[in-house]
Amino acid sequence: SYFVFKTLRAQGKLPKHLRFQVSIAAPNSAAPSRLFPNVADTPIVREAYSAAVADEIAMICAKIPHEDLAIQWDCSTEVQEAYGAGPGIAKETAIPSAAAQFAALCPAIPEKAALGYHLCFGTLGGWPRFAPDDLSACVDLANAVIEASGRRVDWMHIPALDTVEEKFYAPLARLKPKGAKVYLGLVHHMETFEQRLKIARKFLPEFGIAAYCGLGRTPPA
Secondary structure (H helix, E strand, C coil), X not given: CHHHHHHHHHCCCCCCCCCEEXXXXXXXXXXXXXXXXXXXXXXXXXXXXXXXXXXXXXHHHHHCCHHHEEEEEEECHHHHHHCCCCCCCCHHHHHHHHHHHHHHHHHHCCCCCEXXXXXXXXXXXXXXXXXXXXXXHHHHHHHHHHHHCCCCCCEEEEECCCCCCHHHHHHHXXXXXXXXXXXXXXXXXXXHHHHHHHHHHHHCCXXXXXXXXXXXXXXXX
16 A cells, blocks of 8 residues: 555655556456457457546546656557557547547646556466567557657666567567666566567667566566
């Protein structure tokens, strides 16, 4: 809870610069089309979820000082749909749909609060749930949602598979972070970590590193 966070920070057990992060499933990820016997129900539920999340964000921002707050949108279904892997969802509409949800939700997040995105290949049934040939659609999605956010984006997390093929990482050269810090999910399969790090830097010279889907999913060793 924020109370625990605030207490630990006041006690000096957490650095003063840390923020309290709230991670929220983006609307399209909260209501993936595969869940519905009738795919036509998908946009109805997504719209209702978006309205509920907008109210939730307003409550969060009313309760937590903005300079202490970081909000992260978790986007797994958005990534899969961008590659054409969403049942009943046309590939050409996937990225515009993802961008539209953030264009509606992000401007309400105060400027003093930090905002970031976690793109993910999914963990349902084991990671990765979805393994594309390259990062092309991930980069297109990242560029689109950063552009649509209507405010500063502080970070963008992009997943990376256990591959040392340059073609997988090459689309990173097209990434337009517009000031957002970029983190690549390279912390896994550590036997190839150094190779993947070196290859990614050919196309994106500066980035931070992260786990593929949060450090909590990574064995402590």
